[in-house]
Amino acid sequence: MSYALETRGLDKHFGGLHVTRDLSLKIAPGARHALIGPNGAGKTTVINQLTGVLEPSAGRILLEGQDITDLPVHKRVLRGLSRTFQINQLYPDLTPLETIGLAVSERLGGGGNWWRRMGTRDDINAEIAETLERFRLLDVMNDPTSTLPYGKQRLLEIAVAIAAKPRVLLLDEPAAGVPEGERKDILAAVAALPRDVTVLLIEHDMDLVFSFADRISVLVSGALLVEGAPDEVARDPQVKAVYLGEAA
């Protein structure tokens, strides 16, 4: 079987700092897989290698069985690998309607023609409306993104990534910084992601991780400590020690 996403012996050094250590991950098609680990474990560095922002020092990355290690970021996106960002990278002056319209139109190769397409193509209009509704953005669809509550901005980031119709989505800390009252919308949106999209989630919020994931990999000091089903990981003594150590 080919995996949706796989790393083989991934390794990354920053000078003398060894931040990814012989990491072999296997993410099954359709999986809800979470990558967790204490601060500084190297999760973001792994994501950056998967997307092509960072070049691994050694090892290979395979997307649906194809080696993508040497492909630039945009070619990986064209092959079906998308990510959301931990830091807000949306257009602050555009509304959610315009942002999703742009994202859908980009995927269809609309380029500068997107305004015209948006108003006239029923299929595009339907997809935009469905996306706004799925991510609970209808009520704010005409407000500039910079004025939206933070939770809505995070929802818009996920919506933009989904508008690219990825086959594998890397969700980078979708709940980070979201106030308590807005978190349930993030959980609901993440739970309602299309089942045919394989998702790799990086998240510190353990409620979100354990409600979402069917498989969890625990990274410590750049290496895989434990991997398994959520209940196995939750009762693993090594995992408990790492997290209790962090809390202490």
Ligand SMILES: Nc1ncnc2c1ncn2[C@@H]1O[C@H](COP(=O)(O)OP(=O)(O)OP(=O)(O)O)[C@@H](O)[C@H]1O
């Ligand atoms: N560009 C870089 N140059 C040098 N060191 C780096 C660089 N990027 C990350 N590091 C170091 O690599 C280690 C892993 O960092 P990384 O951000 O990947 O961890 P993380 O698990 O995502 O942490 P957090 O949960 O706090 O976001 C850290 O020690 C960090 O300081």
